[in-house]
Amino acid sequence: MDFGLGEGSERLRAETRAFLDEVLTDEILEECHRSGVNHHPRFSKAVxxxxxLALGWPVEEGGQGRSPLEVLxxxxxxxxxxxxxxxxxxxMMVSHVIALLGTEELKQRIIPRALAAEIVIALGFTEPENxxxxxxxxxxxxxxxxGWTITGSKMFTTNAHIADYVFLLARTDPDVPKHRGLTTFLVPMDQPGVEIQEVRTLSGERTNxxxxxxxxxxxxLRIGEVDGGWKVMGAALSREHANGFVGEQQRLLADLVAWAREAVGEDGRPRIGDPAVAERxxxxxxxxxxxxLLQRRSVWLQSEGLDVRGKGSMAKLFSTERLERQAAAVLELVGAxxxxxxxxxxAVRGGGFEYAVRHAKGTTIYAGTSEIQRDIIAQHALSLPRPL
Structure with a gap:
């Protein structure tokens, strides 16, 4: 069985590698690390x-019409x-939601600026108590x-301090079941009444x-129907839950192999020959x-119009929990x-191992905790009842 992504995908992969070699400089990476912000205007503009920015969108909507496997x-x-x-x-996730469910006026107002990397939209879903x-x-x-008057707070609104808008979920009817009384808005951040406080994560990333x-x-600036916000959220979260963390796993392994080739054991030989290292x-x-394969399966199912519910959560859950396990194992192997x-x-490998241990824990929380992912898998992939 062929698990490759096809010739078109591999051509685009090669183009992407060449682009990153040219554009993704050490200076950009250092600025992102120092600020804790996973965004850089110059890089975004180059993309x-x-x-x-919208590889998979239809050409007539500003994209390139690429297949899901090419995008992957x-x-x-x-x-x-x-x-x-x-x-x-x-x-682009929010722009996609606007393209699907927004008014024509809102589409014309937001999407061209998003495609030109002129605006940043943050996510306002999570709340401190929920x-x-x-x-x-x-x-x-x-x-x-x-219009509307909004009062409340949101936690983990990453990039809010540099964002033009926050895609915010608010309660518009408190007298109905919780999923039915919600509405989504695109809230401008540069206005009175908006306050942003910095929060640093365990891995040094900045959120707010x-x-x-x-x-x-x-x-x-309302997206979707009044009290129809959960439908809008479904369009957004179906994309967010499909994210995996394979890249972090690959970088950690590359650092481990490089260390094993350079480090010397008590016998004077490179650690790459150590059976324990080889096993790891x-x-x-x-x-x-x-x-x-889990991530690719999710995308392939989507491209074939098949049921993808729960599959993206499997990819996210497995990759993050394995990353956490791998980071702990590498720390034990390399030592103090x-x-x-x-x-x-x-610092060994530029501090990459130490960072991986801290960052891995956070990946099990991003885009829904491991517990949430297990609930999604249980309900949508295994058809188990919703927990009471």
Missing amino acids: SERGW AHAEELQRRNAPTYGIGTT GSDAAAAATRAVRDGD ITFYNDVRVGDD IGRSRADIEVSL DALRSRGEPS
């Missing part, structure tokens, strides 16, 4: 100029090189003349908690292969030297 090959290379794509990803249960949103949106104090939003490398390669962080002259 836009290649027409790659491109994404795999971006992940592998740690390209700063989070801001691109959230902006964790991954987005449907439990308590942030209120109340009718106010020809945002507060909305009687923030005024016009009805023209083999296990990691096997994990990466499974992670890749692996705890030296980036910036220290004696």
Whole structure:
């Protein structure tokens, strides 16, 4: 059985590698690491100029009409090189939702600017008291003349401090079951009543908690029907849950192999010949292969119009939990030297191992915790009842 992505996908992969060799400089990577922000305007603009921000969109809508498998090959290379794509990803995800469910006026207002990398859109789903249960949103949106007044807070609104808009889920009817009283809005961030507070994660990435104090939003910035926000969220989250973390696994393995070739054991021989090291490398390669296949299966099912529910969650769950296990195993293998962080002259592999241990924990939370992913798999892939 052929698990390849096809000749077209491999041609685009080669183009993407050449593009990254030229554009993704050490300076850009260092700026992103120092700021903790997985977005860089110059890189995003370069991607836009290649027409790659919406690879899979129809040509008439500003895309290139690429197949899902071609888009996947491109994404795999971006992940592998740690390209700063989070801001691109959230902006284009929301733009896709607007293309599907937004008014013509909103489409003309937002999509051309998104395709030109002129705006950034952050996500405002999670709330401090509700964790991954987005449907439990308590942030209120109340009718106010020809618009809405929004009051509440959102947690993990990553990139809000550089965003032009936040794609916000708000409760518009508190008297109905939680999934039925929600509405989505595109809230401009540069206005009175919006407050942004920095939050640093375990791995040093910057996210934010945002507060909305009687923030005024016009009805023209509503996406979808009033109280129909969960349908809009479904269009958005179906794409977010399909994300895997294969790139992080690949980079960790590459650092392990490079260390094993350079490090010398007590017998004076390179550690690459140590059976324990060889076993760890083999296990990691096997994990990466499974992670890749799970991610590719999800995309292939989607491209064939088959039921993909739960499959993206399998890819996300497996890749993140294996990444966490791999990072812990590498730390045990390399020893105390692996705890030296980036910036220290004696840091092993530039501090990559130490960072991987911290970052891996966060990946099990991003885009829905492992527990949420298991619930999705149980309900949609195994047809088990919703937990009480």
